[in-house]
Amino acid sequence: xxxxxxxxxxxxxxxxxxxxxxxxxxxxxxxxxxxxxxxxxxxxxxxxxxxxxxxxxxxxxxxxxxxxxxxxxxxxxxxxxxxxxxxxxxxxxxxxxxxxxxxxxxxxxxxxxxxxxxxxxxxxxxxxxxxxxxxxxxxxxxxxxxxxxxxxxxxxxxxxxxxxxxxxxxxxxxxxxxxxxxxxxxxxxxxxxxxxxxxxxxxxxxxxxxxxxxxxxxxxxxxxxxxxxxxxxxxxxxxxxxxxxxxxxxxxxxxxxxxxxxxxxxxxxxxxxxxxxxxxxxxxxxxxxxxxxxxxxxxxxxxxxxxxxxxxxxxxxxxxxxxxxxxxxxxxxxxxxxxxxxxxxxxxxxxxxxxxxxxxxxxxxxxxxxxxxxxxxxxxxxxxxxxxxxxxxxxxxxxxxxxxxxxxxxxxxxxxxxxxxxxxxxxxxxxxxxxxxxxxxxxxxxxxxxxxxxxxxxxxxxxxxxxxxxxxxxxxxxxxxxxxxxxxxxxxxxxxxxxxxxxxxxxxxxxxxxxxxxxxxxxxxxxxxxxxxxxxxxxxxxxxxxxxxxxxxxxxxxxxxxxxxxxxxxxxxxxxxxxxxxxxxxxxxxxxxxxxxxxxxxxxxxxxxxxxxxxxxxxxxxxxxxxxxxxxxxxxxxxxxxxxxxxxxxxxxxxxxxxxxxxxxxxxxxxxxxxxxxxxxxxxxxxxxxxxxxxxxxxxxxxxxxxxxxxxxxxxxxxxxxxxxxxxxxxxxxxxxxxxxxxxxxxxxxxxxxxxxxxxxxxxxxxxxxxxxxxxxxxxxxxxxxxxxxxxxxxx
Numbered sequence: 001x002x003x004x005x006x007x008x009x010x011x012x013x014x015x016x017x018x019x020x021x022x023x024x025x026x027x028x029x030x031x032x033x034x035x036x037x038x039x040x041x042x043x044x045x046x047x048x049x050x051x052x053x054x055x056x057x058x059x060x061x062x063x064x065x066x067x068x069x070x071x072x073x074x075x076x077x078x079x080x081x082x083x084x085x086x087x088x089x090x091x092x093x094x095x096x097x098x099x100x101x102x103x104x105x106x107x108x109x110x111x112x113x114x115x116x117x118x119x120x121x122x123x124x125x126x127x128x129x130x131x132x133x134x135x136x137x138x139x140x141x142x143x144x145x146x147x148x149x150x151x152x153x154x155x156x157x158x159x160x161x162x163x164x165x166x167x168x169x170x171x172x173x174x175x176x177x178x179x180x181x182x183x184x185x186x187x188x189x190x191x192x193x194x195x196x197x198x199x200x201x202x203x204x205x206x207x208x209x210x211x212x213x214x215x216x217x218x219x220x221x222x223x224x225x226x227x228x229x230x231x232x233x234x235x236x237x238x239x240x241x242x243x244x245x246x247x248x249x250x251x252x253x254x255x256x257x258x259x260x261x262x263x264x265x266x267x268x269x270x271x272x273x274x275x276x277x278x279x280x281x282x283x284x285x286x287x288x289x290x291x292x293x294x295x296x297x298x299x300x301x302x303x304x305x306x307x308x309x310x311x312x313x314x315x316x317x318x319x320x321x322x323x324x325x326x327x328x329x330x331x332x333x334x335x336x337x338x339x340x341x342x343x344x345x346x347x348x349x350x351x352x353x354x355x356x357x358x359x360x361x362x363x364x365x366x367x368x369x370x371x372x373x374x375x376x377x378x379x380x381x382x383x384x385x386x387x388x389x390x391x392x393x394x395x396x397x398x399x400x401x402x403x404x405x406x407x408x409x410x411x412x413x414x415x416x417x418x419x420x421x422x423x424x425x426x427x428x429x430x431x432x433x434x435x436x437x438x439x440x441x442x443x444x445x446x447x448x449x450x451x452x453x454x455x456x457x458x459x460x461x462x463x464x465x466x467x468x469x470x471x472x473x474x475x476x477x478x479x480x481x482x483x484x485x486x487x488x489x490x491x492x493x494x495x496x497x498x499x500x501x502x503x504x505x506x507x508x509x510x511x512x513x514x515x516x517x518x519x520x521x522x523x524x525x526x527x528x529x530x531x532x533x534x535x536x537x538x539x540x541x542x543x544x545x546x547x548x549x550x551x552x553x554x555x556x557x558x559x560x561x562x563x564x565x566x567x568x569x570x571x572x573x574x575x576x577x578x579x580x581x582x583x584x585x586x587x588x589x590x591x592x593x594x595x596x597x598x599x600x601x602x603x604x605x606x607x608x609x610x611x612x613x614x615x616x617x618x619x620x621x622x623x624x625x626x627x628x629x630x631x632x633x634x635x636x637x638x639x640x641x642x643x644x645x646x647x648x649x650x651x652x653x654x655x656x657x658x659x660x661x662x663x664x665x666x667x668x669x670x671x672x673x674x675x676x677x678x679x680x681x682x683x684x685x686x687x688x689x690x691x692x693x694x695x696x697x698x699x700x701x702x703x704x705x706x707x708x709x710x711x712x713x714x715x716x717x718x719x720x721x722x723x724x725x726x727x728x729x730x731x732x733x734x735x736x737x738x739x740x741x742x743x744x745x746x747x748x749x750x751x752x753x754x755x756x757x758x759x760x761x762x763x764x765x766x767x768x769x770x771x772x773x774x775x776x777x778x779x780x781x782x783x784x785x786x787x788x789x790x791x792x793x794x795x796x
Contacts, residue, residue, distance in 0.1 A: 015042025016361045016574040018581070020186070022046070023088055024069060026098035027054040030171045030202065031126040032065040033601055034178035034570075035096055039068035040354050041363040041574050046088065046379060047071045053372040060611045061602025063343045064351050068366035070375035076107050085109070087383045089118050093195075093392075094182055096124045100140065101131050111197045111743075120392055121195040122185040126178050128170075130201045130741075133715050139641065139697035142168040143627060145202040147639035150704040152629070154213060155543075155556060156234035157620040162637050162701035164622045164629055166542040166615075167559060167599045173205020173739075175598070176566035181740040183573035184403040184428050188745045190580040193394035196744035207710075207721060207736040208566070209557040211420065211452035214707025218731030221447060230556065230706075237531040237554040241318065241540070242296040248318035248552050249301055250535035254415075255314035256488035256516075256527030266307050267295040314528045318552040321538030321600030322610035325350050329536055329593075334521025337594050343368045350605035355594040356571040357519065360586030361578050395580075402429025403745045407576075409482040410435060410473075411457065412497060415443045416558065417530070417592055418486025418514050420453035420565035425572065427738070428747045430482070432457040433763055435473055437464070438784035440756040447730075453565075455725075455735065456750030460764070461757030461784035469782050470496045475767045478505045482572055486514040486564075488527045499587045508585040510575040514568045515591040530592065533560035537596025538603065545616045553620075563595025617672065625671040626651060626664065629701070636684035641697040650694040655679070711735070727752040760785040 020043040026032045039045040047054070047069040056062050072088075074081040089095065095114070097104055104110045104125075111123045125131075128140020135148060143164065146152050151169045152162035181198035189195055207214075213230075229235070240251045251263070264271060271277075271288045280288070296304070301317045308315045319327075328338045328350075337353040354363040400406050408431045411422040419434070419441075426432040434441075434457040443450045460476065462469040474497070477483055483502050485492060492498040492513070499511045513519075516528035531554055534540045539560075544553030567590040575586050604611045614623040622628020626642035642651040645664075652660045655678035663671055679687060684700055691698040704710055711734040716722045723737035730752075738747055760783050764774045777783040 014361050015363070016358060016578040017042035020044070020093045020577075021091060022094040022096060022182075023048055023092045024096050026096055026126065028056045028098070028171070029061065029065050029168065029601065030174045030205075031096055031098050031124070031178040033172075033175040033598070036065065036068055037179050037356060037570055038182065038574075040365055041356070041358065041361070043094075045069040046092075046375070047370065048085065048088070049073050049372060051075050057372070059602070060346065060604055061613075063341070063346055063349060063369045063604060064601045066369045067341065067351075069370055070379060071370035071373055072376040072379045073373035076109065082108070084380060084383065086117075088379075089114060089121065091383070091386075092118075092121060093186070094122045094124065096126065096178065096182070098126045101125075101127055101136055115195065115197070119194055120189065122182055122189060122198060123195060124178055124182050124185075124198040126174050126200055126202075128202045130203060130719050130721065131199065132719055133203070138699075140202060141627075141641040141643065141697060142171045142202060143622065143639050143641050144697060144699040145170040145206060147629075147701040148699040149203050149206045150702040150707075150710050151206050151209075151557075152639070152701045153704050154210075154230060156230050156232055157553065158233075158544075158550060159619055160232055161631065161635075162629060163620045164616060165555070167539055167555065169209055169557065170202035170206040172563075172599055173208040174200055174202050175205070176563075176570060177205055177208065177739050179570050180424070180428070180566070180573060181742070183570065183577055184740070185742065185745075187573070187576055187580060188400065188403060189392060191395050191397045192399055192744075193392050194744065196742055198743075199741040200739060204721065204739045208739055209559070209562055210707065210710075210736055211562070212416065212449040212558055213452075213556065214704070214711055214736065215448055215451060216708050216711045216734040217727070218733070219729070221730065234553060236556060240531065241535075241552050241554070242293065243551075244296055244299050244301045244304060247301040248535075248546070249296070249304060250316055250318055250531050250540065250552070251308070252314040252316075252529045252532050254527055254529055255312060256491075257312035257525070259312045261311040263308070263313060266311060266313075267292070267299075269295055309523075309526075314526065314532060316532040316535040318535040318540050318546070319538065320541050320610070321597070321603035322605060324536055324538065324597070325352075325603060325605055326608065326610065331517045331521045331523045331593055332597065334524070335518040335591065335594055337597055339365055341365060341368050344371050344374075345369075346604070346606050348607050350608070352597040352601055352603070355598055356567050356574065356588065356590055358571060358575055358578075358586060358588045360575070360584065400429065400745060402748045403740075403742050404429035405745070407431070407482070408433065408480045409484055410477050410480045412483070412485035412487070412492070413514070414441045415486065416449055416453045417561040417564045418484065419443075420562060421512075421514065421568040421572070422484050423453050423455055423457065424566065424569050424739070425482070426456040426750060428740070429745070433476055433480070433759075434459045434754065435464075435476065436461055436756065438462065438757070438781060444756070451727075451730075451733070451753045452735070454753035455723075456752075457754055458759035458763055459754035459757055460760050463782050464495050464497065466782050468777070472764065472767075472769075472777075472783070473497055474501065474505050476763065477502045477509065479767060480506065480509060481576070482510045482512065484512045484514075484568065484572070489515065489519070489525050503585070506585075508579060508583060510572055510579065510585050511587045512568050512572050512575075513587075513589045514564050515589055517593050518591045519589050528592065530558045530561045533592040533596040536593065538600045539596060542615065543620070545618055545620060547615055548618045550618065559599055560592040560595045563598055564590050564592045567595055567598070617668070621672075624668060625675055628672070630676060630679035630687075632679050632684040632687055633681060634683040637701050638679070638684050638687045638691070639699050639701060640691065643697070647696050651675075651691070651696045654690050654694045654696060723749040725749070725751045728755060755786045755790060757784040757786055
């Protein structure tokens with residue numbers, strides 16, 4: 001919401017989660033951000049805090065993470081407060097907790113005990129490590145999961161070795177997985193009347209972002225591993241970042257628009273496009289590159305962005321997240337993603353808005369972050385005065401073996417940001433029908449990213465430009481619950497599969513478009529790729545340590561592709577919750593641009609002035625002397641997370657640098673240099689044993705070996721975090737597995753990515769076409785199914 005400062009806004013009528021109450025026992029960004037998404041779509045969220053308050057209240061990011069809630073302070077070890085908690089449970093639909101496994105059991109609030117007393121309650125646990133994992137009881141700070149989970153070894157940087165991920169990758173995965181699991185469980189409860197235990201973890205949150213890069217296949221192919229390979233110096237997308245006279249700019253391709261003037265012409269260059277320079281001698285290529293760099297350096301960022309966009313080139317200035325709010329980015333403003341909120345402690349702030357856009361039941365920021373126990377008296381009064389709500393009445397429909405069983409989604413998307421969301425919904429049990437061109441999804445040329453967002457789907461290959469092809473597509477839509485795609489604005493309407501077309505044959509359909517920029521606004525007509533929004537959202541700026549004079553650095557996990565996709569999953573499930581209650585479908589949208597804003601949710605302005613966030617050092621080791629990577633004698637690294645005074649003192653003592661104990665807030669570079677010298681005197685494993693003994697949280701970064709190590713890790717396999725299936729071309733294939741665990745209605749991994757048109761006959765038979773009709777459609781080129789010519793047509 002933009003405009004006047006927001007004070008207290010009542011929940012809008014007709015919200016997706018009207019009538020749902022959530023007890024929030026989480027802290028920090030992780031699940032809290034996910035719960036905020038639910039709160040701002042109608043759920044009544046009561047934040048249950050210890051008497052001293054959520055430990056992250058001291059960090060300004062909590063002004064966003066904890067907004068749209070009411071706060072009550074309870075000491076759960078006190079009998080009177082425990083009784084109040086029991087009364088809260090009796091009136092709640094969902095409980096979300098983020099403790100280490102076993103803590104809630106010791107408080108008498110573990111799942112088994114609570115479920116026995118409140119069988120309709122959905123109970124969501126978000127831990128650092130999965131239950132049953134060898135690290136289950138080890139400290140679980142985001143950086144530790146980054147390290148031991150393999151994220152740090154995957155990110156290239158300005159040096160060899162593991163690199164600290166500035167955007168907290170595992171946490172920002174769990175932020176989406178928690179609401180996905182909660183909403184899927186609520187959908188099942190609408191049928192059965194029973195709640196269940198939903199579990200996820202920061203490690204599973206990390207695996208969410210490995211979809212393009214961790215795949216182990218039996219039969220290698222050129223299109224498989226080269227596109228997303230880690231390189232040093234950093235490779236993919238880095239070559240499109242250019243320095244200008246006053247900043248940096250990131251160019252991209254695939255805007256969906258036809259350029260009206262070449263980049264070379266705009267820059268005043270008489271040289272071939274870089275893609276055409278590869279065959280030239282190295283000396284000539286170097287000269288062309290120098291000329292190109294000089295041409296970019298002669299422009300100011302704002303002028304160049306304007307000139308490029310005027311001629312339909314996709315580009316974004318590389319800025320901080322705070323700059324995107326302060327200027328603000330014109331499309332962020334158009335998306336209502338620049339919100340003015342009067343925080344009770346900070347005063348007038350500018351924050352990110354609501355990133356999921358339901359057009360039938362729009363969300364809204366309900367209220368600013370509450371003060372500690374601000375609503376304690378009111379909540380207690382409600383418990384005394386308001387009768388307990390009756391248990392939900394089951395719909396009487398058939399129980400499903402999977403979380404989203406019995407639902408069908410039609411996926412018209414291509415590339416990654418569109419199809420990845422439907423794949424995740426398929427993993428939760430939806431039947432996903434992928435309708436792709438008879439020539440195949442354009443992303444098939446890069447098989448690893450393609451497989452990373454297509455598994456478990458059924459492929460129907462149709463020519464949608466043919467009237468009969470469109471008719472058939474709408475017949476499939478008639479049988480569906482959800483339609484999902486990532487076409488640029490207006491394309492679906494021109495093809496004849498827009499919301500009005502789909503609603504015409506299926507009034508209750510949920511229709512989701514994942515845009516690059518948004519539904520309306522100055523850039524809504526344009527498409528784009530992930531690096532553009534890493535640039536505009538501050539991700540590249542922070543990961544490269546540009547504040548220290550270095551280059552912006554692209555994050556190879558494809559953050560905004562995934563963020564857009566998982567926002568769409570949460571949005572679809574919010575719309576499904578509304579439909580379960582009312583029978584009404586609706587249209588919704590998300591965008592890569594808004595997804596980038598979620599990755600910098602702690603970016604704030606106070607009275608127009610940015611608040612300082614932690615930055616990386618020049619070596620991209622971490623955020624400070626107690627929370628960083630240190631290089632050891634054997635050239636391996638150890639990740640340290642000394643977050644308390646006691647842990648810091650223990651770290652200094654273990655390093656033989658007791659004199660640093662009182663210097664934690666002193667000059668960062670000096671303190672880190674002294675500790676670096678200490679760590680360089682012993683091996684990494686020696687340091688891990690010493691730090692474990694001293695009580696200093698630490699982990700060794702995992703060498704992923706291109707993803708093979710985590711995909712064959714015994715714990716990951718045993719716990720279902722890895723899935724294996726047979727692909728008809730690539731043979732035995734491994735990818736990440738279950739990201740969310742359900743006690744009653746688990747998800748399912750339905751198999752590999754399909755071949756082009758692999759299920760054409762099966763799907764068409766399912767909507768009533770005869771075998772003769774299908775034969776005629778295939779013969780006419782309206783439909784396609786693989787035959788003996790498949791390998792020749794679609795060879796890599």
